[in-house]
Amino acid sequence: MELVSPAPSATPKIPFNRLEPLGRELEYVVQAISEREVGPASRFVRACEDWLTCHYKAAGVLLVPSATAALEMIAMLLDLGPGDEVIMPSFTFVSTANAMVLRGARPCFVDVLPGTMNIDPEAVAAAITPRTKAILPVHYAGVGCELERLGELARANDLVLVEDAAQAIGASRGGRRVGSAGALAALSFHETKNVGCGEGGALIVNDPAYLERAHMLRDKGTNRKAFLGGSADKYTWVDIGSSFSVSGLTAAFLLGQLEKLDELTARRRAIHARYMAAFQDLEDRGAVRLPRVEPLCDHNAHIFFMFLRSTEERERLIAYLASLRIQAVFHYVPLHTAPFARAHLEAPPSLPVTEDLAHRLLRLPLYNAMTNDEVDRVIHAVHGFFEG
Ligand SMILES: Cc1ncc(COP(=O)(O)O)c(C=O)c1O
Structure with missing residues (x-):
């Protein structure tokens, strides 16, 4: 049954989502080009990282190409491998699980709560086995999961709590920013997110024990950061890793968004x-x-x-x-x-x-x-x- 006749084609379309510059995005992109600050060492990358580190009161934040990349880095930092299990909701984006599967670990899917579609902490408690390494809640729709209970479960069972905060920038729970409770957390700046730059993401490092290695993973498995800082005398291959850095152009756009x-x-x-x-x-x-x-x-x-x-x-x-x-x-x-x-x-x-x-x-x-x-x-x- 037709309920109404279709809208005339002159009616403007309301898209599901639209990324708009809101502040100084375009000015910063022009500056990045004119100052030759377009590479991964750009001052705009540093400015976004400093902004996010301060916002989350984190040990450090690394800009990366996507939340998917941040989740892959989390799996590497936790040294996940075959036989390990990570508890997560089934109601999530594919990257939450795929990042763990890429290391050979098994996602252990549990149910969500009907009001929020966030992971059910009691289902998490019931799913813990001797093979469980980590709990990975997803803050669906930017509403913080029950992090207090999840933190307790992690501590009591010697597990690592890590957060898929891809959707959660700007959210807090009990006065604490969502993304600051886990040892590590992933953020997304995909064009569909509240703060976007087309494709982009960040790895929030709350536990400082992971920070140095996070830089090596992002720098393709090299000690580039230590070498440039003068604490290593050779620039060389020291770990696994990949190309997880971002361009200064992307960061310039992102900085304009973060400021808003x-x-x-x-x-x-x-x-x-x-x-x-x-x-x-x-x-x-x-x-x-x-x-x-x-x-x-x-x-x-x-x-x-x-x-x-x-x-x-x-x-x-x-x-x-x-x-x-x-x-x-x-x-x-x-x-x-x-x-x-x-x-x-x-x-x-x-x-x-x-x-x-x-x-x-x-x-x-x-x-x-x-x-x-x-x-x-x-x-x-x-x-x-x-x-x-
Ligand atoms: C819960 C969740 N995790 C991870 C991702 C992946 O984000 P990205 O597109 O930045 O890789 C998304 C993207 O929609 C997401 O919603």
Whole structure:
């Protein structure tokens, strides 16, 4: 059944996401070019790293090409190998698991909590075995996981807590920045994230014991940093590693974005709050279920999601919004059900929350430069679907 006639093609499209320069991004890129500061030793790379180190009160932060790269470095820094297990949610992006699989370790998938889609700490507790090396929570949608309980579990079982904070820049929990509780954490600056530079990421090193080696891994397995600092007399191959450094051009753009973090987080939270208020009546009528954010969490409004009653209804709503030139999307295919996991990994016991909710979750457009008129067009369209 057609609910409305499609929007005329002159109606501006509301994309799911859009990366916009918000501050001095373009000025910094021009400076990087004119000052020949475009390489990995660029002052713009250092400026981003200093900014992030101060923001996270970390032992150090390394800019890297992506959160995927940061997760791969985490797996190397933990010396993971065959026989080791890392506990993580199945409801996550493929890189969380693949980075561990690349070292020969096994992702041990557990269920999530239905309000936040964040890892369930009691499921983590139940999944710990003598082979477990690390716990790897993912802060879905920029809402901090239950880090206090996860930290306790890690300490009690002699495990390392590491964080996939790819979506979490600007978020805190209990007054502490999300990304600062684990020994190591990964951030993403992909164009779809709150702070973006096209492709980019960072490795947050909170435990200083990992810092020196992190630099070697990023420098292709060499002691380049020590050599340039004068503490090594030869520049040579000392470890495994890869090309995990970034260009000064990327960093120049990123610095402009980082400087606007507070402003853009506030704007995203206002959009998120506008969606939440506008859809409360739909939740009251049982048409949708809205996400929950614990009072302890200052989330960063990375994603606005809600649950429909069925996958079929979700698909119809996506098609309806597309006919009105509004792009809505869904994710993730739970990793334990994906073809790679089925072919190569032992199946976990069933993960009922993940298996149910991943198939009913819908994400609406949310980006830093989204106007109130655009938000209201989305709200109106979603109401139109349920009233049609
Ligand atoms: C939870 C999570 N982890 C890792 C990644 C990978 O980030 P990147 O694209 O920077 O490699 C993403 C990207 O969407 C993500 O959402």
